[in-house]
Amino acid sequence: MIPFSPPRIDEKTIASVTEALKSGWITTGPKTMLFEDNLANFLETDQIVCLNSATAGMQLILNWLGIKEGDEVIVPAYTYCATANVVIHRGATPILVDVNADFNISVDAIRKSITPRTKAIISVDIAGMPVDYDLIKELIESPEIKALFSPNTKIQKKIGRIMMISDAAHSIGAKYKGQFTGHQADMSSYSFHAVKNLTTAEGGAVMFNIADKFDHAEIKRQFKVSSLHGQTKDALSKSKIGAWQYDVVEAGFKCNMTDLQAAIGLVELERYKGTLEKRKAIFDAYSEAFSKYDWANIPVYETADKTTSYHLYLLRINNSTEEQRNEIIQRIGEKQVAVNVHYLPIPMLTFYKNRGFDIKDFPQTFENYKCEISLPVYYDLTNQHVETVINAVIESVEDVIS
Ligand SMILES: Cc1ncc(COP(=O)(O)O)c(C=O)c1O
Structure with missing residues (x-):
């Protein structure tokens, strides 16, 4: 895994x-x-x-x-x-x-x-x-x-x-x-x-x-x-x-x-400088691979004013429902790749729902969340691992979306 x-x-x-x-x-x-x-x-x-x-x-x-x-x-x-x-x-x-x-x-x-x-x-x-x-x-x-x-x-x-x-x-x-x-x-x-x-x-x-x-x-x-x-x-x-x-x-x-x-x-x-370089290389590899697909909404991680710390690679699947995203995650997992979702929005958590928050009042938050999948990023991830993640994501998305 x-x-x-x-x-x-x-x-x-x-x-x-x-x-x-x-x-x-x-x-x-x-x-x-x-x-x-x-x-x-x-x-x-x-x-x-x-x-x-x-x-x-x-x-x-x-x-x-x-x-x-x-x-x-x-x-x-x-x-x-x-x-x-x-x-x-x-x-x-x-x-x-x-x-x-x-x-x-x-x-x-x-x-x-x-x-x-x-x-x-x-x-x-x-x-x-x-x-x-x-x-x-x-x-x-x-x-x-x-x-x-x-x-x-x-x-x-x-x-x-x-x-x-x-x-x-x-x-x-x-x-x-x-x-x-x-x-x-x-x-x-x-x-x-x-x-x-x-x-x-x-x-x-x-x-x-x-x-x-x-x-x-x-x-x-x-x-x-x-x-x-x-x-x-x-x-x-x-x-x-x-x-x-x-x-x-x-x-x-x-x-x-x-x-x-x-x-x-x-x-x-x-050794943090090297850590950041490695994380950037992984981000770039993901972006290059997924940018060929219409379903991929690639995260922006550098602009004229901002450079990320490359902490989380937040991929979104265009037009995916929450259920489809969950199914994609299930299939990626079956291919022995662990992914995650960042985050379950606060208004969807029981404690905050009980305080009266409703996700319907935060439409962009839900829009971002419902189709988001965070991919593995860490220092010891090899190029071969990155290839495996990319293939697992592409196959899983195409199985579920098309
Ligand atoms: C956005 C955000 N804020 C705060 C925290 C809390 O960090 P810590 O576990 O160091 O308290 C986390 C941890 O995951 C986080 O993701």
């Missing part, structure tokens, strides 16, 4: 984790700090905070912003549940909006959904393709939208407008107008989950981009404290002679990255 997205684990990864294990320090420590520094260098930024997931990153961002019951946060309908769940965790209301044909959040739909209760927008770089950052920024900076903004906390007042948060779970290494994605939104949350381009098994990192008004080093310190129960010292600092005393300044979370995770991340990051 050709798997969908196995992690790249080789002797280098094993040696790095073994070294961390043998050091005797396995929770947050020197390797996490080094990974944070290396990531900051890679992303051309001053401060990064590493955590145990992108979800945790978004939770800490909303916590820092002081999001609470009565607040609204705008989220695309086409995303993984994490993007909306984090809003629910705050007791706030996720306002779902439709997306464009390119899968990314519709700025028109955002505009129509803004109210005086709107405190933040969480956009999602689906599949690694950056959203229309400049259009979103223009919207939230526009005088009429700023006039609607009604801050509840000191931080919200200091920001002075709707906060722009990026769910950048997919987009590490992607660029928007020549810069990495984390340089666009006020804060961005990257994921290093096992299926992601750059993994630490589970993991994530928040990148800050509000330097004009805030001190990034101070925000990083606050996020570190919030990620460890609000404790003023982490385990490593407490382990120094005579340094056992600490305080707890908030009822914080528990979502720190461990050195075992960072040990994987250090190896992944060191």
Whole structure:
């Protein structure tokens, strides 16, 4: 079976984790700090905070912003549940909006959904393709939208407008107008989950981009404290002679990255450029093969302003119904190729249906979803595997559609 997205684990990864294990320090420590520094260098930024997931990153961002019951946060309908769940965790209301044909959040739909209760927008770089950052920024900076903004906390007042948060779970290494994605939104949350381009098994990192008004080093310190129960010292600092005393300044979370995770991340990051090149080669091979077929709607993954991180290859089958797409997936599976669907839209999930969301209100989201098939993309996928995937897709589509 050709798997969908196995992690790249080789002797280098094993040696790095073994070294961390043998050091005797396995929770947050020197390797996490080094990974944070290396990531900051890679992303051309001053401060990064590493955590145990992108979800945790978004939770800490909303916590820092002081999001609470009565607040609204705008989220695309086409995303993984994490993007909306984090809003629910705050007791706030996720306002779902439709997306464009390119899968990314519709700025028109955002505009129509803004109210005086709107405190933040969480956009999602689906599949690694950056959203229309400049259009979103223009919207939230526009005088009429700023006039609607009604801050509840000191931080919200200091920001002075709707906060722009990026769910950048997919987009590490992607660029928007020549810069990495984390340089666009006020804060961005990257994921290093096992299926992601750059993994630490589970993991994530928040990148800050509000330097004009805030001190990034101070925000990083606050996020570190919030990620460890609000404790003023982490385990490593407490382990120094005579340094056992600490305080707890908030009822914080528990979502720190461990050195075992960072040990994987250090190896992944060191060779990430090669990972991106390999992923691009696979994307290009798929596009070249499928562009010969009228039924294929090839994903756009490079434009004048945007370059993807080649995270997910989202193929759509023109004129396919949801049932036909499901049948195609079944047949591809019978040919020993694992594929996936990204995503089951949020309004189709029971929890959100029970809150009154209806997929009929998000026509483009459903249109994208009903005919979408995500194909395997990973470092160890050989040319022969790529051929097998291509043939399995072509045969399965032609069996079902014609
Ligand atoms: C769009 C999106 N957002 C958020 C997440 C959550 O990432 P993590 O598992 O690191 O919390 C994912 C993970 O699949 C995702 O795809």
